[in-house]
Amino acid sequence: MADVMAVTRHTSIAPIDGGITAPTGFRSAALHCGIKAKAGALDLVVLAVDTFASVAGLFTTNLAQAAPVLVSKRHLEVTRGSGCAIVVNSGCANACTGEAGLAHARRMAEEVAGALGCEPERVLVASTGVIGVALPIDRVVGGIQKACSSLAHGKGSEAAQAIMTTDPFPKEHAVRVTTPRGSFAVGAMAKGSGMIEPNMATMLGFITTDAQVEPGMLQRALTESARDTFNAITVDGECSTNDSLFAMASGVSGVAIDEELYPALLDGLLSVSRPLALGIVRGGEGATKLIAVSVYDARTVDDARQVARTIANSPLVKTAVHGADPNWGRIVAAAGRAGVAFDMQRVTVRIGGILLFENGLPHDESAPGAADILKRDTVDIEVSLGTGNASATIWGCDLSAEYVRINGEYRT
């Protein structure tokens, strides 16, 4: 990646350190409160803004929604996008936990609000971990009180670690966006790593910025940036009960985002979201390869997405990539069952740029070259449908025996 990208006229974006607390006006604290069994394993984060911030949120489309999702949706609605903090726990999803679970999620918000001196509705809540287990609420409350008294700048990395479950590595990123009217920072952290599918998953994502943004515009930018990042990834086609993506804007930079600067804000969000989304896939349960499935020449963008998603979720394609088998036949078969316009005579399939199928016929002479490409840790699958001129990309990963091991032994 180039260090500085010129994304729109007179605007440039450069990576900076600091993750979620890189933008001014945000403090965080992460600690072990005792949800995770392992001593010292970070399992609680409070992220607070020094003043009221604009907040925005996107949530799982699963109809089985966890208590923190229901509570956060309600809080966003009641405050119309004004917030002061987010509290997150890992190790327990607080999902399928009935009325007690709802009370626990509300209690988490209340404790943070009490410690920070704001209304409980201005606190958002997120949880990730095992479904159907009650939160050890006393430990969580104790942890929240301790965390709220130790909020600090420059602690973004600990926060990114504390939201992890089966993630093999933390995911955080931050950039500085420089516009003719001043500069602002955007920071982010996210976690995966199973149940990852477009439209959120056991994915939690948090984005901060010190730009000054009205809640409606923040929501619009969050939605637009998620479409081609957090909503364009899949690990196993599962959509979880807890997926949440939040954005908070402190306004401390003094750079007010209007329609003129909206593209700069959007580019900032995209710049932090893309590496985190790809990081979620690369760190997917058992994943050894990142697979970028791009579908071209489709009738509509929705068609292109549907075909790309079907290929990226096909267990036969995923196992073939895992085994470095350039089995384009499985790619064609997945495209054919995706439920969109399809004509085998017009389809072309490329792996890593190498043409393997065209005009209804294989190019098996190219298979050895494609097999070499499949041994790399990033694989491009390109399918042209020949039915129009729309395109889309979905990022997925391979399916390994390790995925089976992780998910067969998760609770035992």
Added chain:
Amino acid sequence: MADVMAVTRHTSIAPIDGGITAPTGFRSAALHCGIKAKAGALDLVVLAVDTFASVAGLFTTNLAQAAPVLVSKRHLEVTRGSGCAIVVNSGCANACTGEAGLAHARRMAEEVAGALGCEPERVLVASTGVIGVALPIDRVVGGIQKACSSLAHGKGSEAAQAIMTTDPFPKEHAVRVTTPRGSFAVGAMAKGSGMIEPNMATMLGFITTDAQVEPGMLQRALTESARDTFNAITVDGECSTNDSLFAMASGVSGVAIDEELYPALLDGLLSVSRPLALGIVRGGEGATKLIAVSVYDARTVDDARQVARTIANSPLVKTAVHGADPNWGRIVAAAGRAGVAFDMQRVTVRIGGILLFENGLPHDESAPGAADILKRDTVDIEVSLGTGNASATIWGCDLSAEYVRINGEYRT
């Protein structure tokens, strides 16, 4: 299974030996023609009827359809359901093989027709195996000529073996249906075992009967019987390029099927189809357990099927069952993302009859008992949605590291 079942008034059904050639009027021959590399591995079958038979067929819904599927559909159309033989090869799917593949599939029908003295359109063709590889047509033609000169009664078992690819065991079954107007036999064979998903898959199924049935009625009975058998199973959610299910009725028994006897014919078809469909799942790639997912109290049968299918195809549910983890949370999460009416407060989840989730709350005290049940080789998952009174069952299997191994190394 009871030896004799009374299925409709005055009708009984009893298992008999002989598989696909148990009904009178059918002969078969199976041999190694050289498609499979392993010396002596059976890879070609000709199944012939002594006189013209009524024939019916169901085919994959995948839009990437293999040459034999295109040819057989056309032949069924042209002859309006009159046939004299079926030729099947394993080891090569003759899919994604362009014009040459179509010519090969037609040639297979022509060779059988030439040897048996009937029109090529009265011969149906099916292939299964690797996609995108050309048939060694000279070997296939040689094999067909040899097979047609050695057709015999009582060779059903060899035929059931010859259609196998990665199947761990052959699947055949036959029954005698006794009605007040005489008795007739129904025989069948089928193969899996990857790319198995409702609406056919790399599934081939063949059913014979010596009842006398008009083609339209045979097609109706085949469609109706497949709905709750071959179209109610899934191994990996993949729908293949080659799936075909054929039925042939020789009429030799002299029992003419009219509306009065239609239920007896349907019961006969169901009796042979159910064990074969379940056999395909049990013999699914890497499968160690058969999972019956039954959804009750749904708004519609389609809703019930959709939820059952989503659960049966969920990699997280499949790996949990594989690891004997009574993770009902994943079942609830899969049901919640199935795209049908869903209210978490009304849902109940049972594994092997043990209640694990009700009124939005877990019954974790029952988890150890459910874990014991999950160690068995057949697992019942029951979900009540509480939104209506329709129900459906889908049969699937667990997801094991062996599935990954088989499909990562299929061609290497």
